[in-house]
Amino acid sequence: MNSITHKYVEYIPATLDEGVVYISKKYKTMVHKCCCGCGNEVVTPMGKTDWQLTEETESISIYPSIGNWGFKCKSHYWINKNRVLWSDQWSEDMIKAGRRSDRLKKEAYYKNESGDAYPVTNIISQLLQSLKNWWNNLF
Numbered sequence: 001m002n003s004i005t006h007k008y009v010e011y012i013p014a015t016l017d018e019g020v021v022y023i024s025k026k027y028k029t030m031v032h033k034c035c036c037g038c039g040n041e042v043v044t045p046m047g048k049t050d051w052q053l054t055e056e057t058e059s060i061s062i063y064p065s066i067g068n069w070g071f072k073c074k075s076h077y078w079i080n081k082n083r084v085l086w087s088d089q090w091s092e093d094m095i096k097a098g099r100r101s102d103r104l105k106k107e108a109y110y111k112n113e114s115g116d117a118y119p120v121t122n123i124i125s126q127l128l129q130s131l132k133n134w135w136n137n138l139f
């Protein structure tokens with residue numbers, strides 16, 4: 001399984017569909033059937049020390065990864081923008097790096113919008129500018 005859909009519910013239903021992450025905000029819980037297809041139900045409570053749900057317009061991401069060590073399948077995957085990223089395809093470092101570059105892109109975008117900073121891609125010109133300022137201040 002390489003993607004999931006998500007459904008907001010008040011109560012987690014007794015029978016779950018494969019490939020659906022049920023989200024109950026009321027009970028701060030998410031439940032889904034293991035993405036490997038083994039049929040086990042995976043409960044991921046929401047919270048700062050549990051799993052964090054990131055909602056976007058049409059997708060969700062769950063952080064950190066979901067490791068079903070208690071099941072026979074021992075599957076381990078990430079849910080990122082409704083895609084299932086299997087941990088043998090995506091290492092933790094890769095995810096972190098992805099998040100970092102996402103954040104940098106966003107920061108660059110917003111700083112650029114407000115016009116008070118250089119975009120990250122122009123970091124060299126920023127350095128040159130501060131070098132110039134330093135030079136000018138010497139005289």
Ligand SMILES: [Zn+2]
Nearest residue numbers: 034036038073
């Ligand atoms: Zn499984």
